[in-house]
Amino acid sequence: MPRWIRPFVVLLVALGAGALLMAPMVSMEPRDLPVAVVDLDEGIETAAGQVNAGRQVAAAVQENDGDGMIEWVSLSSQTELDAALADGDVYAALVIPADFTASQAAAQQGAGEVSALRLVINEGKNPMVTSQLSGSLAALAPGAEVPVQTEYYDEVPESLGMLASFLPMVFMILTYISSYATGIVIRATFPLASTGRGRTVLVQLGLAAAAAAVVGVAASWVLSTMAPAAGLPVGDSAVFLAISSFALMTLVIGSVNWLGTAGMVVPVAMLVLGMGTADLPYEFLPAFWQDFVHPWNPLRFLADGGRALLFQGAGWWNAATPGMVITAVVGAVLVGTSVLTRRGRVRETSPDLAGVAPSEHALSGSGGR
Structure with missing residues:
Protein backbone atom coordinates (compact mmCIF):
# COMPACT_ATOMS: atom_id res chain seq x y z
CA MET A 1 0.00 0.00 0.00
CA PRO A 2 1.46 3.41 -0.93
CA ARG A 3 2.52 5.37 2.13
CA TRP A 4 0.37 8.40 1.25
CA ILE A 5 -2.80 6.27 1.30
CA ARG A 6 -2.28 4.97 4.85
CA PRO A 7 -3.55 8.10 6.69
CA PHE A 8 -6.76 7.99 4.69
CA VAL A 9 -7.25 4.29 5.47
CA VAL A 10 -6.72 4.99 9.17
CA LEU A 11 -9.19 7.87 8.98
CA LEU A 12 -11.83 5.72 7.29
CA VAL A 13 -11.37 2.94 9.85
CA ALA A 14 -11.67 5.46 12.71
CA LEU A 15 -14.83 6.96 11.21
CA GLY A 16 -16.32 3.50 10.72
CA ALA A 17 -15.54 2.54 14.31
CA GLY A 18 -17.08 5.77 15.55
CA ALA A 19 -20.20 5.18 13.49
CA LEU A 20 -20.57 1.66 14.89
CA LEU A 21 -19.99 2.95 18.42
CA MET A 22 -22.71 5.61 18.15
CA ALA A 23 -25.22 3.78 15.96
CA PRO A 24 -27.22 2.10 18.77
CA MET A 25 -27.55 5.40 20.67
CA VAL A 26 -28.54 7.39 17.57
CA SER A 27 -31.12 4.90 16.33
CA MET A 28 -32.49 3.63 19.64
CA GLU A 29 -36.27 3.33 19.88
CA PRO A 30 -37.90 1.99 23.05
CA ARG A 31 -40.29 -0.81 22.09
CA ASP A 32 -41.85 -3.91 23.62
CA LEU A 33 -40.80 -3.11 27.18
CA PRO A 34 -42.31 -5.97 29.23
CA VAL A 35 -44.81 -4.68 31.80
CA ALA A 36 -47.04 -7.01 33.81
CA VAL A 37 -50.75 -6.73 34.49
CA VAL A 38 -51.73 -8.70 37.58
CA ASP A 39 -55.46 -9.09 38.10
CA LEU A 40 -56.05 -10.29 41.66
CA ASP A 41 -59.65 -9.07 41.80
CA GLU A 42 -61.95 -11.73 43.23
CA GLY A 43 -65.12 -9.99 42.05
CA ILE A 44 -68.49 -10.12 43.79
CA GLU A 45 -71.74 -12.01 43.38
CA THR A 46 -74.84 -9.93 42.65
CA ALA A 47 -78.42 -10.71 41.77
CA ALA A 48 -77.41 -10.31 38.13
CA GLY A 49 -74.48 -12.72 38.54
CA GLN A 50 -70.72 -12.43 38.91
CA VAL A 51 -69.25 -8.94 38.55
CA ASN A 52 -65.51 -8.39 38.13
CA ALA A 53 -64.41 -4.80 37.52
CA GLY A 54 -60.74 -5.76 37.70
CA ARG A 55 -61.06 -7.90 34.58
CA GLN A 56 -62.50 -4.93 32.70
CA VAL A 57 -59.71 -2.63 33.91
CA ALA A 58 -57.02 -5.13 32.89
CA ALA A 59 -58.54 -5.45 29.41
CA ALA A 60 -58.83 -1.69 29.00
CA VAL A 61 -55.25 -1.05 30.09
CA GLN A 62 -53.83 -3.62 27.69
CA GLU A 63 -55.56 -2.02 24.71
CA ASN A 64 -53.04 0.83 24.92
CA ASP A 65 -49.43 -0.16 24.29
CA GLY A 66 -48.02 3.35 24.14
CA ASP A 67 -47.41 3.19 20.37
CA GLY A 68 -45.53 -0.08 20.65
CA MET A 69 -43.41 0.94 23.63
CA ILE A 70 -45.06 -1.51 26.06
CA GLU A 71 -45.57 -5.25 25.80
CA TRP A 72 -48.17 -6.27 28.35
CA VAL A 73 -47.61 -9.56 30.20
CA SER A 74 -50.61 -11.09 31.99
CA LEU A 75 -49.89 -12.65 35.38
CA SER A 76 -52.46 -14.25 37.65
CA SER A 77 -50.90 -14.19 41.12
CA GLN A 78 -48.64 -12.26 43.45
CA THR A 79 -46.27 -15.24 43.45
CA GLU A 80 -45.84 -14.99 39.69
CA LEU A 81 -45.22 -11.26 39.98
CA ASP A 82 -42.64 -11.72 42.73
CA ALA A 83 -40.76 -14.21 40.55
CA ALA A 84 -40.92 -11.94 37.49
CA LEU A 85 -39.58 -8.99 39.47
CA ALA A 86 -36.82 -11.03 41.10
CA ASP A 87 -35.72 -12.47 37.74
CA GLY A 88 -35.81 -9.08 36.04
CA ASP A 89 -38.42 -10.24 33.51
CA VAL A 90 -40.53 -7.08 33.76
CA TYR A 91 -39.78 -3.39 34.19
CA ALA A 92 -43.02 -2.67 36.03
CA ALA A 93 -46.41 -4.11 36.94
CA LEU A 94 -49.94 -2.80 37.36
CA VAL A 95 -51.62 -4.79 40.14
CA ILE A 96 -55.40 -4.84 40.60
CA PRO A 97 -56.16 -5.67 44.27
CA ALA A 98 -58.32 -8.59 45.33
CA ASP A 99 -61.09 -6.35 46.74
CA PHE A 100 -61.21 -3.96 43.79
CA THR A 101 -64.77 -4.78 42.72
CA ALA A 102 -66.01 -5.03 46.30
CA SER A 103 -64.51 -1.64 47.18
CA GLN A 104 -66.18 -0.07 44.12
CA ALA A 105 -69.54 -1.45 45.14
CA ALA A 106 -69.07 -0.20 48.71
CA ALA A 107 -67.95 3.24 47.50
CA GLN A 108 -71.07 3.57 45.34
CA GLN A 109 -73.13 3.05 48.49
CA GLY A 110 -71.08 5.64 50.39
CA ALA A 111 -69.21 3.09 52.46
CA GLY A 112 -65.48 3.65 51.95
CA GLU A 113 -63.30 4.37 48.94
CA VAL A 114 -62.20 2.45 45.89
CA SER A 115 -59.06 0.39 46.56
CA ALA A 116 -56.06 1.81 44.74
CA LEU A 117 -54.29 0.01 41.92
CA ARG A 118 -50.62 -0.70 42.65
CA LEU A 119 -48.04 0.46 40.12
CA VAL A 120 -44.83 -1.44 40.95
CA ILE A 121 -41.70 -0.04 39.31
CA ASN A 122 -38.74 -2.43 39.06
CA GLU A 123 -36.27 0.41 39.43
CA GLY A 124 -33.16 -1.70 39.92
CA LYS A 125 -33.58 -3.45 36.55
CA ASN A 126 -32.50 -0.30 34.71
CA PRO A 127 -32.86 3.12 36.40
CA MET A 128 -32.72 4.96 33.05
CA VAL A 129 -35.66 2.99 31.65
CA THR A 130 -37.84 2.95 34.73
CA SER A 131 -37.53 6.71 35.25
CA GLN A 132 -39.02 7.21 31.77
CA LEU A 133 -41.55 4.43 32.17
CA SER A 134 -43.09 5.70 35.41
CA GLY A 135 -44.73 8.72 33.79
CA SER A 136 -45.89 6.75 30.76
CA LEU A 137 -47.58 4.07 32.85
CA ALA A 138 -49.29 6.63 35.07
CA ALA A 139 -50.79 8.16 31.93
CA LEU A 140 -52.18 4.76 30.93
CA ALA A 141 -54.08 4.34 34.20
CA PRO A 142 -57.83 3.92 33.60
CA GLY A 143 -59.13 7.35 34.56
CA ALA A 144 -58.90 9.76 37.48
CA GLU A 145 -61.67 7.94 39.37
CA VAL A 146 -59.34 4.99 39.94
CA PRO A 147 -56.51 5.84 42.38
CA VAL A 148 -53.02 4.53 41.63
CA GLN A 149 -50.41 3.98 44.33
CA THR A 150 -46.79 3.80 43.12
CA GLU A 151 -44.19 1.64 44.85
CA TYR A 152 -40.68 0.56 43.96
CA TYR A 153 -38.96 -2.80 43.78
CA ASP A 154 -35.17 -2.72 44.28
CA GLU A 155 -35.45 1.00 44.82
CA VAL A 156 -32.38 3.02 43.81
CA PRO A 157 -31.22 5.52 46.47
CA GLU A 158 -32.56 8.93 45.55
CA SER A 159 -29.27 10.53 46.55
CA LEU A 160 -27.58 8.92 43.53
CA GLY A 161 -29.66 10.99 41.13
CA MET A 162 -28.47 10.77 37.52
CA THR A 341 0.33 -21.30 16.02
CA ARG A 342 3.54 -20.76 14.02
CA ARG A 343 3.68 -17.15 15.14
CA GLY A 344 6.88 -16.57 17.10
CA ARG A 345 8.63 -19.68 15.83
CA VAL A 346 12.02 -19.44 14.11
CA ARG A 347 11.56 -18.98 10.37
CA GLU A 348 12.59 -21.70 7.98
CA THR A 349 16.29 -21.59 7.01
CA SER A 350 16.77 -19.79 3.69
CA PRO A 351 17.89 -22.00 0.75
CA ASP A 352 21.32 -20.37 0.35
CA LEU A 353 22.17 -21.15 3.99
CA ALA A 354 20.64 -24.62 4.02
CA GLY A 355 22.97 -27.16 5.55
CA VAL A 356 25.38 -24.53 6.91
CA ALA A 357 26.22 -24.99 10.57
CA PRO A 358 25.45 -22.17 13.04
CA SER A 359 29.19 -21.59 13.58
CA GLU A 360 29.65 -21.13 9.84
CA HIS A 361 26.84 -18.58 9.86
CA ALA A 362 28.72 -16.63 12.48
CA LEU A 363 32.00 -16.86 10.57
CA SER A 364 30.43 -15.67 7.32
CA GLY A 365 28.75 -12.79 9.14
CA SER A 366 31.98 -11.64 10.77
CA GLY A 367 33.99 -11.41 7.58
CA GLY A 368 35.77 -14.73 8.22
CA ARG A 369 37.51 -13.60 11.37
Missing part, protein backbone atom coordinates in the same frame (compact mmCIF):
# COMPACT_ATOMS: atom_id res chain seq x y z
CA LEU A 163 -25.35 8.93 38.65
CA ALA A 164 -27.47 5.78 38.99
CA SER A 165 -27.85 5.59 35.20
CA PHE A 166 -24.10 5.95 34.60
CA LEU A 167 -22.64 3.77 37.37
CA PRO A 168 -22.97 0.47 35.45
CA MET A 169 -21.09 2.08 32.53
CA VAL A 170 -18.34 3.22 34.91
CA PHE A 171 -18.33 -0.33 36.28
CA MET A 172 -17.80 -1.67 32.77
CA ILE A 173 -15.32 0.90 31.42
CA LEU A 174 -13.08 0.79 34.51
CA THR A 175 -12.76 -2.98 34.25
CA TYR A 176 -12.36 -3.04 30.47
CA ILE A 177 -9.59 -0.42 30.28
CA SER A 178 -7.54 -1.89 33.14
CA SER A 179 -7.94 -5.44 31.79
CA TYR A 180 -7.12 -4.46 28.22
CA ALA A 181 -3.97 -2.57 29.21
CA THR A 182 -2.78 -5.31 31.58
CA GLY A 183 -3.39 -8.00 28.95
CA ILE A 184 -1.23 -6.09 26.46
CA VAL A 185 1.56 -5.69 29.01
CA ILE A 186 1.52 -9.40 29.92
CA ARG A 187 1.65 -10.43 26.26
CA ALA A 188 4.46 -7.97 25.48
CA THR A 189 6.50 -9.09 28.50
CA PHE A 190 6.04 -12.81 27.83
CA PRO A 191 5.69 -13.27 24.04
CA LEU A 192 5.57 -16.66 22.38
CA ALA A 193 8.98 -17.89 21.30
CA SER A 194 10.21 -20.88 19.35
CA THR A 195 10.73 -22.95 22.51
CA GLY A 196 9.08 -23.21 25.90
CA ARG A 197 5.72 -22.18 24.50
CA GLY A 198 3.75 -24.33 26.93
CA ARG A 199 5.51 -22.71 29.87
CA THR A 200 4.94 -19.26 28.36
CA VAL A 201 1.15 -19.66 28.06
CA LEU A 202 0.99 -21.00 31.62
CA VAL A 203 2.85 -17.90 32.81
CA GLN A 204 0.49 -15.71 30.77
CA LEU A 205 -2.57 -17.38 32.30
CA GLY A 206 -1.13 -17.29 35.81
CA LEU A 207 -0.27 -13.60 35.59
CA ALA A 208 -3.69 -12.84 34.10
CA ALA A 209 -5.38 -14.58 37.03
CA ALA A 210 -3.27 -12.70 39.58
CA ALA A 211 -3.72 -9.35 37.83
CA ALA A 212 -7.47 -9.96 37.49
CA ALA A 213 -7.74 -10.44 41.26
CA VAL A 214 -6.00 -7.10 41.77
CA VAL A 215 -8.29 -5.40 39.24
CA GLY A 216 -11.35 -6.87 40.97
CA VAL A 217 -10.38 -5.59 44.41
CA ALA A 218 -9.15 -2.19 43.19
CA ALA A 219 -12.13 -1.49 40.93
CA SER A 220 -14.61 -2.51 43.64
CA TRP A 221 -12.93 -0.19 46.11
CA VAL A 222 -12.97 2.71 43.61
CA LEU A 223 -16.66 2.18 42.84
CA SER A 224 -17.68 1.88 46.48
CA THR A 225 -15.75 5.06 47.27
CA MET A 226 -17.22 6.90 44.29
CA ALA A 227 -20.84 6.09 45.20
CA PRO A 228 -21.13 4.96 48.83
CA ALA A 229 -24.91 5.46 48.75
CA ALA A 230 -25.22 2.55 46.30
CA GLY A 231 -24.14 0.12 49.03
CA LEU A 232 -22.02 -1.94 46.64
CA PRO A 233 -21.08 -5.29 48.22
CA VAL A 234 -17.31 -4.95 47.81
CA GLY A 235 -16.46 -8.61 48.35
CA ASP A 236 -18.98 -9.97 45.87
CA SER A 237 -18.15 -7.21 43.43
CA ALA A 238 -14.43 -8.02 43.64
CA VAL A 239 -15.08 -11.68 42.77
CA PHE A 240 -17.37 -10.84 39.85
CA LEU A 241 -14.96 -8.23 38.49
CA ALA A 242 -12.00 -10.60 38.88
CA ILE A 243 -13.79 -13.19 36.74
CA SER A 244 -14.68 -10.50 34.20
CA SER A 245 -11.17 -9.07 34.14
CA PHE A 246 -9.61 -12.51 33.63
CA ALA A 247 -12.02 -13.12 30.73
CA LEU A 248 -11.08 -9.83 29.05
CA MET A 249 -7.33 -10.25 29.63
CA THR A 250 -7.24 -13.74 28.18
CA LEU A 251 -9.19 -12.61 25.12
CA VAL A 252 -6.57 -9.91 24.54
CA ILE A 253 -3.58 -12.21 25.17
CA GLY A 254 -5.00 -15.09 23.15
CA SER A 255 -5.94 -12.88 20.19
CA VAL A 256 -2.45 -11.35 20.02
CA ASN A 257 -0.82 -14.76 20.48
CA TRP A 258 -2.69 -16.06 17.46
CA LEU A 259 -2.75 -13.00 15.19
CA GLY A 260 0.07 -10.77 16.35
CA THR A 261 -0.62 -7.04 16.31
CA ALA A 262 -3.69 -7.69 14.14
CA GLY A 263 -5.20 -9.48 17.14
CA MET A 264 -5.77 -6.10 18.77
CA VAL A 265 -8.81 -5.74 16.54
CA VAL A 266 -10.66 -8.37 18.63
CA PRO A 267 -10.89 -6.42 21.93
CA VAL A 268 -11.35 -3.14 20.03
CA ALA A 269 -14.25 -4.59 18.02
CA MET A 270 -15.70 -5.96 21.25
CA LEU A 271 -15.73 -2.40 22.64
CA VAL A 272 -17.01 -0.72 19.47
CA LEU A 273 -19.88 -3.18 19.09
CA GLY A 274 -20.54 -3.73 22.77
CA MET A 275 -20.75 -0.19 24.14
CA GLY A 276 -24.37 0.14 23.01
CA THR A 277 -25.39 -3.20 24.49
CA ALA A 278 -23.78 -2.26 27.81
CA ASP A 279 -25.41 1.18 27.99
CA LEU A 280 -28.86 0.46 26.56
CA PRO A 281 -31.40 -2.22 27.48
CA TYR A 282 -32.22 -4.89 24.94
CA GLU A 283 -35.55 -3.27 24.04
CA PHE A 284 -33.82 -0.02 23.00
CA LEU A 285 -31.33 -1.62 20.59
CA PRO A 286 -31.62 -1.74 16.78
CA ALA A 287 -32.36 -5.18 15.33
CA PHE A 288 -28.72 -5.91 14.36
CA TRP A 289 -27.45 -5.35 17.90
CA GLN A 290 -30.36 -7.32 19.39
CA ASP A 291 -29.76 -10.34 17.18
CA PHE A 292 -26.01 -10.44 16.61
CA VAL A 293 -24.25 -8.53 19.42
CA HIS A 294 -26.37 -8.59 22.58
CA PRO A 295 -26.36 -12.41 23.02
CA TRP A 296 -22.56 -12.78 23.26
CA ASN A 297 -20.82 -9.48 23.99
CA PRO A 298 -18.88 -9.64 27.30
CA LEU A 299 -19.33 -5.91 27.95
CA ARG A 300 -23.09 -6.45 28.13
CA PHE A 301 -22.59 -9.18 30.74
CA LEU A 302 -20.24 -6.87 32.65
CA ALA A 303 -22.72 -3.97 32.74
CA ASP A 304 -25.66 -6.25 33.62
CA GLY A 305 -23.62 -7.72 36.47
CA GLY A 306 -22.88 -4.21 37.65
CA ARG A 307 -26.59 -3.36 37.80
CA ALA A 308 -27.31 -6.59 39.65
CA LEU A 309 -24.65 -5.84 42.27
CA LEU A 310 -25.39 -2.12 42.55
CA PHE A 311 -29.18 -2.08 42.56
CA GLN A 312 -30.64 -5.59 42.84
CA GLY A 313 -28.98 -6.92 45.97
CA ALA A 314 -27.28 -9.70 43.99
CA GLY A 315 -24.05 -11.44 44.93
CA TRP A 316 -21.05 -12.34 42.79
CA TRP A 317 -23.05 -15.16 41.17
CA ASN A 318 -25.86 -13.36 39.38
CA ALA A 319 -27.66 -13.52 36.02
CA ALA A 320 -24.60 -12.12 34.21
CA THR A 321 -21.96 -14.36 35.81
CA PRO A 322 -22.49 -17.45 33.58
CA GLY A 323 -21.84 -15.30 30.49
CA MET A 324 -18.58 -14.01 31.96
CA VAL A 325 -17.51 -17.51 33.01
CA ILE A 326 -18.09 -18.80 29.47
CA THR A 327 -16.10 -15.85 28.12
CA ALA A 328 -13.26 -16.64 30.56
CA VAL A 329 -13.22 -20.26 29.40
CA VAL A 330 -13.10 -19.15 25.75
CA GLY A 331 -10.25 -16.75 26.55
CA ALA A 332 -8.27 -19.39 28.44
CA VAL A 333 -8.71 -21.88 25.59
CA LEU A 334 -7.61 -19.21 23.12
CA VAL A 335 -4.41 -18.64 25.11
CA GLY A 336 -3.77 -22.33 25.69
CA THR A 337 -4.20 -23.38 22.07
CA SER A 338 -1.97 -20.56 20.84
CA VAL A 339 0.99 -22.93 21.36
CA LEU A 340 -0.13 -24.45 18.06
